[in-house]
Amino acid sequence: MVMPANHFNGNSSLPAGRIQRLLRERELRKSHRAYYYSNESNRGEGIDVEQSILVEQYLEGASAAREGWEKPEGELFRQRLLVVANRLPVSAVRRGEESWSLDVSGGGLVSALLGVKEVEAKWIGWAGVNVPDEPGQRALTKALAEKRCIPVFLDEDIVHQYYNGYCNNILWPLFHYLGLPQEDRLATTRSFQSQFAAYIKANEMFADVVNEHYEEGDVVWCHDYHLMFLPKCLKERNPNMKVGWFLHTPFPSSEIHRTLPSRSEILRAVLAADLVGFHNYDYARHFVSACTRIMGLEGTPEGVEDHGKLTRVAAFPIGIDSDRFIHALKSPQVQEHIKELKERFSGRKVMLGVDRLDMIKGIPQKILAFEKFLEENAYWRDKVVLLQIAVPTRTDVPEYQKLTSQVHEIVGRINGRFGTLTTVPIHHLDRSLDFFALCALYAVTDVALVTSLRDGMNLVSYEFVACQGDKKGVLILSEFAGAAQSLGAGAILVNPWNITEVAASIGQALNMSAEEREKRHLHNYHHVTGHTAQEWAETFVSELNDTVVEAQQRYRQIPPHLPVEEAIERYLQSSNRLLILAIDTPDRPGGDQIREMDLKLHPDLKEPLKTLCSDPKTTVVVLSGSDRTVLDDNFGEYNMWLAAENGMFLRSTKGDWMTTMPEHSNMEWVDSVKHVFEYFTERTPRSHFELRETSLVWNYKYADVEFGRLQARDMLQHLWTGPISNASVDVVQGSRSVEVRPVGVTKGVTIVRILGEIVHSKSISAPIDYVLCVGHSLGKDEDLYTFFEPELPPDGTGITRPKFSDATRSSLDRRSGKCGSKTSQKPSHQRHTENKRNGNSNGNGNGNVNGNGNSNSNGVVGNGGRRSSSSSPNKITWNVLDLKGDNYFSCVVGQRRTNARYLLPTSEEVVSFLTYLSRAS
Numbered sequence: 001m002v003m004p005a006n007h008f009n010g011n012s013s014l015p016a017g018r019i020q021r022l023l024r025e026r027e028l029r030k031s032h033r034a035y036y037y038s039n040e041s042n043r044g045e046g047i048d049v050e051q052s053i054l055v056e057q058y059l060e061g062a063s064a065a066r067e068g069w070e071k072p073e074g075e076l077f078r079q080r081l082l083v084v085a086n087r088l089p090v091s092a093v094r095r096g097e098e099s100w101s102l103d104v105s106g107g108g109l110v111s112a113l114l115g116v117k118e119v120e121a122k123w124i125g126w127a128g129v130n131v132p133d134e135p136g137q138r139a140l141t142k143a144l145a146e147k148r149c150i151p152v153f154l155d156e157d158i159v160h161q162y163y164n165g166y167c168n169n170i171l172w173p174l175f176h177y178l179g180l181p182q183e184d185r186l187a188t189t190r191s192f193q194s195q196f197a198a199y200i201k202a203n204e205m206f207a208d209v210v211n212e213h214y215e216e217g218d219v220v221w222c223h224d225y226h227l228m229f230l231p232k233c234l235k236e237r238n239p240n241m242k243v244g245w246f247l248h249t250p251f252p253s254s255e256i257h258r259t260l261p262s263r264s265e266i267l268r269a270v271l272a273a274d275l276v277g278f279h280n281y282d283y284a285r286h287f288v289s290a291c292t293r294i295m296g297l298e299g300t301p302e303g304v305e306d307h308g309k310l311t312r313v314a315a316f317p318i319g320i321d322s323d324r325f326i327h328a329l330k331s332p333q334v335q336e337h338i339k340e341l342k343e344r345f346s347g348r349k350v351m352l353g354v355d356r357l358d359m360i361k362g363i364p365q366k367i368l369a370f371e372k373f374l375e376e377n378a379y380w381r382d383k384v385v386l387l388q389i390a391v392p393t394r395t396d397v398p399e400y401q402k403l404t405s406q407v408h409e410i411v412g413r414i415n416g417r418f419g420t421l422t423t424v425p426i427h428h429l430d431r432s433l434d435f436f437a438l439c440a441l442y443a444v445t446d447v448a449l450v451t452s453l454r455d456g457m458n459l460v461s462y463e464f465v466a467c468q469g470d471k472k473g474v475l476i477l478s479e480f481a482g483a484a485q486s487l488g489a490g491a492i493l494v495n496p497w498n499i500t501e502v503a504a505s506i507g508q509a510l511n512m513s514a515e516e517r518e519k520r521h522l523h524n525y526h527h528v529t530g531h532t533a534q535e536w537a538e539t540f541v542s543e544l545n546d547t548v549v550e551a552q553q554r555y556r557q558i559p560p561h562l563p564v565e566e567a568i569e570r571y572l573q574s575s576n577r578l579l580i581l582a583i584d585t586p587d588r589p590g591g592d593q594i595r596e597m598d599l600k601l602h603p604d605l606k607e608p609l610k611t612l613c614s615d616p617k618t619t620v621v622v623l624s625g626s627d628r629t630v631l632d633d634n635f636g637e638y639n640m641w642l643a644a645e646n647g648m649f650l651r652s653t654k655g656d657w658m659t660t661m662p663e664h665s666n667m668e669w670v671d672s673v674k675h676v677f678e679y680f681t682e683r684t685p686r687s688h689f690e691l692r693e694t695s696l697v698w699n700y701k702y703a704d705v706e707f708g709r710l711q712a713r714d715m716l717q718h719l720w721t722g723p724i725s726n727a728s729v730d731v732v733q734g735s736r737s738v739e740v741r742p743v744g745v746t747k748g749v750t751i752v753r754i755l756g757e758i759v760h761s762k763s764i765s766a767p768i769d770y771v772l773c774v775g776h777s778l779g780k781d782e783d784l785y786t787f788f789e790p791e792l793p794p795d796g797t798g799i800t801r802p803k804f805s806d807a808t809r810s811s812l813d814r815r816s817g818k819c820g821s822k823t824s825q826k827p828s829h830q831r832h833t834e835n836k837r838n839g840n841s842n843g844n845g846n847g848n849v850n851g852n853g854n855s856n857s858n859g860v861v862g863n864g865g866r867r868s869s870s871s872s873p874n875k876i877t878w879n880v881l882d883l884k885g886d887n888y889f890s891c892v893v894g895q896r897r898t899n900a901r902y903l904l905p906t907s908e909e910v911v912s913f914l915t916y917l918s919r920a921s
């Protein structure tokens, strides 16, 4: 059999683009469906019950019940999929010490994975029973293995604290906008902490079981709010595992999520996954904005980026196995139920509610709206019945117990009010129905009423539509259910809190014309049958495989970790070292705004820095955007070089500040830029700006990120068309800052000046034979890292590389011995006035400090480092540096694409590295 090619091969190279691939997969699915229905036996005629109940067959291992997707060669490629969910799709009842009976519960997930032929799924989860003894565990493990299930054994206390407590009493209501439990504050905090500890412990236990069964190449798909810590636990055990996580509930607005005491730990744990999925774009957007607003991470169209590591975030709306429902309608069991129901409710329209008895489902609101409808429409009182199936759930949680009594009370009151001796308007069932009974109910229903206050998706609405092929009944659907996005066009959408509106919708639905019902139904039917659970699962797994390949490609562009030992070893072997510390306050918020606003030397760096600075073979340079006073305050006590405002001011801590600013430079732009910055600071809460001597920086890292970005965009537009349109300045955009500085000032350019000064003032007699350059610089200042490169490597990073070639190097050779204002170079911004709008700061596009190679320098460094004021610039040879290729260590802080050779992921690692270095020396 020739079927669509396998697209789950995780080792395959990535197709050109995501959209291209998704389009191709859509075509494959279409052809698969066409193939499937062209096969006689699959058309549904004469389908027998056993064949329609594929879920059970699937779990029994009979997945070949349907045609598989075969490769052309005839072989099935099957990637192993470990599905990890709190609950297994079977529940276990103990019959004896070593005997168990298993009851298969074919939930949505089982149906979904049933159709994914190219993965072989195994289930890992809790069997829903406490099994404290070893023989019992062994026997249950064996019994479950026959159903592709692997148990995680949770004891009663953990279940109570983790499942009833943290999952269902904290996360569940919070994610459905019902807030955190309103208890006595202290008690809540105490129980919150122990419940959170139990939650982490339970997630660790799941991770241990996954790890035990994991084989290389497997895909691990974690499900739901119960297992938000699992991605982190898994990656800690094996960083190479392919891990996806999908949330079945809504993810709330960041304003709700931020009330959760463990908000950041939870987000960070989820972000360890490779792919994070939600039912719709709203939930995905909320998640990304929680990560940006609460944790200060970067949200991109692809997902969330943390120090260069991207977690992909996307929407994958679940569906149902519609064929299973459509086929079941023809079964004798369902037909029998339909007959009974029709007789039982003849002469009355049937309205249906099917929900777990959960506060999110809005059952009281639904019943109250029905009461209002009866109240206002006496005609309908004996002509309509509401059947409410309320499946008991989480009965150990007090809130659910309260809800049961509340619903019973309302139903009793309404039935008392509108009932007769022979009939009642509401039939309320506190129990679940089997699959056939449920299908029959769906089929005989005239109006389905879904009034969830919040609902991740709501599969009941899909199932109702699938079973309405004949009747074409009306769906009244809450706009707060995820399903409203997909079935909104065909349904009557309501706000369940607006009882009057829901009551009116009931009237509208009952009175709707047959043509309108058909139109609406067909729209939804098309969606439900065209967006199945199988496709949902296929797409997620396929995206996860591709995400991992993409991540590998991206990692290749991130430099390797600094080889600490080698960097120290080479340092020790060198005799004339240069350490450049490019220090700025990071562009991302850390903790406290007031404490972080000014640059502060890490306290643990003081000792190491002292040691390094007092080594006569080592020259330390601090190069920063901050102004002179900040550098004086932090570094004045060390024996080092300071370069403030990106090199506009230089000093050895033994001497005075010198400026590279020309005496008569035009700084008229400062006032008007200041005026603009003040305006935006006033209008952007928690933004601030620094007025330095030669530059201004507006920083919005503590402000609302999205608002800050909008404000920055407005600011840039205003600056370019107004105050700086004729000034010799560069506008430098950071991820959360805007800086205006004189044109051509970059950290790389500054290095030229600094080297000249150092060489001159120290009268070094030997070339610098070791350079270590560590920092977190803006993209524009990346030239710092390339300056010392003997040759620029081919650019795989996509970052524009300034090329410091002969011209720059000779400008260093020709560097004036005096940097003071009287002898300063002619500033580049006097020569390049027009290049200021596009980041091409120096006008020659290559970061060359002198661009044209001219210099009015009157001193020269060269000839073994000795200053020779009489030498001709053109005769000087480059010999200040002798790095012998490998004695250069440029190192960026934070994982990202960069021109630096290496990276240190965090500032803490920089501190430890410099500490080791100082101790070694």
Ligand SMILES: O=P(O)(O)OC[C@H]1O[C@H](O[C@H]2O[C@H](CO)[C@@H](O)[C@H](O)[C@H]2O)[C@H](O)[C@@H](O)[C@@H]1O
Residues within 6 Å of the ligand: 087, 108, 224, 248, 249, 318, 393, 394, 455, 456, 457, 458, 459
């Ligand atoms: O196992 P329980 O604690 O009794 O809860 C049952 C399931 O309820 C939740 O379902 C959600 O997933 C559906 C499918 O994606 C979605 O349509 C619905 O809106 C959600 O509420 C829960 O997320 C599951 O983990 C539970 O198993």
Ligand SMILES: O=c1ccn([C@@H]2O[C@H](COP(=O)(O)OP(=O)(O)O)[C@@H](O)[C@H]2O)c(=O)[nH]1
Residues within 6 Å of the ligand: 107, 108, 354, 355, 356, 389, 391, 431, 432, 433, 434, 438, 457, 458, 459, 460, 461, 463
């Ligand atoms: O007596 C019942 C009532 C409902 N369901 C199933 O429970 C699921 C409910 O899913 P939904 O997404 O609507 O809400 P959830 O309960 O997951 O929040 C649906 O697949 C129903 O078919 C069931 O098996 N038996």
